């Protein structure tokens with residue numbers, strides 16, 4: 001790059017914090033001939049100094065700025081915004097950390113610290129010569145949102161978004177919204193009436209002008225990119241014009257066909273022409289085309305004549321900026337575990353069936369009866385963890401709400417004077433008011449037996465529940481009129497398909513994987529796709545609602561205001577070199593790359609800027625904005641080539657976690673050799689072998705790679721890939737006669753800062769023992785690198 | 787015993803419910819609240835002399851198991867109240883012990899009689915101890 005660039009360098013004394021160790025005047029003097037302007041400042045971050053920088057930029061017509069001062073974690077934003085005012089683009093500013101990395105850690109080595117300061121600044125100067133201005137882009141987004149699943153989660157998110165003024169498309173596969181919650185008569189821990197609290201919300205969905213409700217519908221296809229998704233929704237043939245139907249139910253009354261009611265968990269029949277339950281939203285009929293015999297009775301009975309038995313279904317196309325997954329859960333198929341006798345003995349029911357049985361409008365009108373005799377039950381037993389917390393059969397995870405809903409159902413049954421037994425492994429009642437709810441259940445005289453039920457066997461009109469009472473070390477065998485199984489709460493097949501369509505990964509337990517399990521639990525791994533409720537793991541209604549509110553906030557945050565796309569993206573720099581091998585596609589942790597017409601297209605919203613794809617390309621066709629190969633190589637060379645230090649060690653340090661640890665080592669005034677020179681990188685997966693060879697060619701005697709811990713760094717699997725690559729690089733270095741011991745890889749946790757002293761000293765001593773890389777080796781390398 | 791150890795499986799029957807109800811009535815305690823934490827047993831200074839731990843006595847009582855009436859434990863219990871001070875569910879275990887003793891004593895059972903004591907013992911022991919023991923342990 002041209003030498004007529006006008007670079008200004010400022011070296012801060014930090015009120016002695018830097019200048020007591022580093023010979024600042026000498027550094028400035030030596031740099032004087034190399035750049036357009038050099039200046040020393042007592043406190044660079046003070047307002048007068050910042051003003052002085054701006055003035056100097058104008059006066060000396062500077063076009064690039066290097067500031068040697070404290071860690072960039074301190075004042076970068078102040079410097080950036082002020083320099084922007086002076087016409088210096090952020091990409092044309094370099095901050096060199098000579099306090100945390102020099103003066104504070106080399107207190108006894110003034111000469112070494114001064115040399116190192118000079119080298120670091122020279123590296124920055126060399127790099128900035130290769131820099132060009134970069135602008136953030138404003139992301140174009142569709143202001144509409146798709147919410148999939150209309151249980152309590154989807155309903156809550158939709159209402160919140162609609163209130164905020166966003167257009168929401170709410171897609172529900174069933175004829176009515178409401179999800180599981182609308183099936184329950186009462187909800188723990190307050191035992192309030194579930195339908196009384198949910199029905200008004202369901203009505204609001206219907207009435208909101210901002211909500212486009214699509215029931216009896218499924219997602220067929222999702223394409224496009226975050227902010228601009230194209231979605232095809234299939235409205236299943238319903239046989240009824242939703243707009244015209246008045247919900248009178250006349251069709252239902254005349255329909256001759258009966259099939260098991262989904263709403264009543266199959267315990268009672270419904271018609272082929274049906275409204276699933278009285279408070280259904282929308283309050284319209286559905287013709288079950290799988291069972292309809294086309295007798296036309298309903299068509300004739302319908303007052304507004306809105307039934308069309310030849311309804312072919314309909315496809316609707318939507319364009320949305322964000323998607324919320326709220327498809328909830330189902331119960332594990334407990335019939336597959338024969339020991340519990342479900343499907344074999346009438347006396348054995350699932351917990352969802354029991355919810356319906358307890359409802360006054362349920363299949364038995366809320367009578368608790370022995371299905372064999374039709375008489376009121378005397379004793380009901382609950383089997384907790386029926387298939388949960390089992391790594392061998394069923395599911396390994398805890399379904400979290402079973403203890404609580406079993407307590408709830410037990411109370412409701414016990415209130416009618418029926419004996420209730422709960423067989424449990426642990427009663428897990430963590431949550432506000434939950435322990436009290438447990439005690440209240442005990443207080444009602446519900447009996448608890450610790451021990452996993454192993455078998456249910458028939459005895460006359462009843463069944464016997466077998467397990468151990470571990471408190472008395474005796475086997476127990478209790479006769480029950482009804483046994484309620486509490487099976488695992490699991491993800492549905494449909495959700496798994498949907499996740500695949502949305503390119504959203506699921507975890508080992510098959511629930512949708514959070515972006516970060518602790519710090520970003522409502523975002524999925526894909527930008528613009530969020531999740532709430534049981535689809536991200538079993539949970540109660542309270543947590544579901546809290547998540548649903550949070551997901552709405554995430555959507556608002558994602559779609560409103562100006563969303564900036566940082567200029568740190570990977571890009572196809574040499575389209576001609578690319579042969580379409582797809583290596584980059586496979587390595588990208590964000591799934592941001594797709595091959596279109598044999599060439600990679602990198603989605604700028606999804607690309608996080610980890611840099612992992614770039615070394616993966618066998619053709620050297622990729623590069624990264626603001627961190628180009630040219631910049632990196634210039635910095636490496638600038639930092640090493642003219643250095644007079646005896647031992648030269650280059651440390652590439654992951655910028656978020658490991659770099660913070662290095663700063664903390666500085667703050668604690670630990671002491672390590674001045675041979676260590678640091679270049680920060682987003683993730684070490686950005687490094688090519690070529691970069692290492694470059695370093696060895698131009699003076700490095702050893703290279704350290706300090707990477708973030710696998711799960712703590714910001715760039716996911718990039719922090720894993722880097723270690724695999726480092727292992728390969730070690731062996732590849734040998735091909736160039738560079739001993740593999742000269743390359744060191746370790747992971748650094750933030751609290752590890754204290755250990756850094758030892759790590760740096762150990763590597764320094766190792767390299768000192770090894771001696772410098774031989775000149776011939778360096779020459780050969782230089783030749784090869786051209 | 788109705789739920790004797792001869793049977794492999796323990797089954798809760800009406801007579802169990804009756805026994806449990808009786809213990810609750812006499813003790814005035816809601817033993818259903820016990821969640822088997824074990825705090826009573828580990829607070830008791832006399833477990834080394836007992837056949838059932840206090841927490842197990844409570845569990846037997848919850849299940850209305852007749853065995854609890856044959857246990858040594860209620861007789862060893864000195865009513866020191868350590869257990870009930872520590873019970874997180876507010877159960878006065880000593881009251882339950884008392885209720886069980888009561889039920890056994892009502893069958894005209896005497897845990898001890900004065901004849902069992904030697905003349906020396908009779909001379910040595912304080913009157914008040916003899917009287918309170920007779921009150922507590924005899925029908």
Ligand SMILES: Cc1cc2nc3c(=O)[nH]c(=O)nc-3n(C[C@H](O)[C@H](O)[C@H](O)COP(=O)(O)OP(=O)(O)OC[C@H]3O[C@@H](n4cnc5c(N)ncnc54)[C@H](O)[C@@H]3O)c2cc1C
Pocket residue numbers: 148149150151152153154171172173174177178179180181184186187188189217218219326327328329330351352355401405408489492494495498532533534535539540541542544
């Ligand atoms: C027996 C039982 C009793 C319970 N009792 C209580 C209680 O008393 N108190 C409490 O706090 N919690 C209780 N829970 C937990 C409660 O059910 C959940 O917290 C809650 O239902 C989660 O809501 P959701 O919206 O995430 O999922 P869901 O209620 O499962 O709703 C999901 C919705 O998405 C729809 N859907 C699914 N797949 C698709 C698709 N592919 N396309 C379109 N739509 C789709 C479904 O039809 C459904 O309407 C109980 C759970 C069980 C099993």
Ligand code: SF4
Pocket residue numbers: 569570587588589590591592593602606607608609610611612613614
């Ligand atoms: S690998 Fe990293 S830098 Fe490359 S496209 Fe994916 S996220 Fe962006």
Ligand code: SF4
Pocket residue numbers: 572577578579580581582583584585599600616617618619620621622
């Ligand atoms: S790895 Fe390189 S050559 Fe292969 S598809 Fe990606 S850019 Fe093209």
Ligand code: SF4
Pocket residue numbers: 826829830831832840862863864865866867868869870879880883
């Ligand atoms: S009162 Fe009885 S059972 Fe309770 S701690 Fe004292 S001796 Fe033990």
Ligand code: SF4
Pocket residue numbers: 819820821822823824825826827840841844869872873874875876877879
């Ligand atoms: S301390 Fe109370 S709750 Fe715990 S085992 Fe004893 S009686 Fe039960």
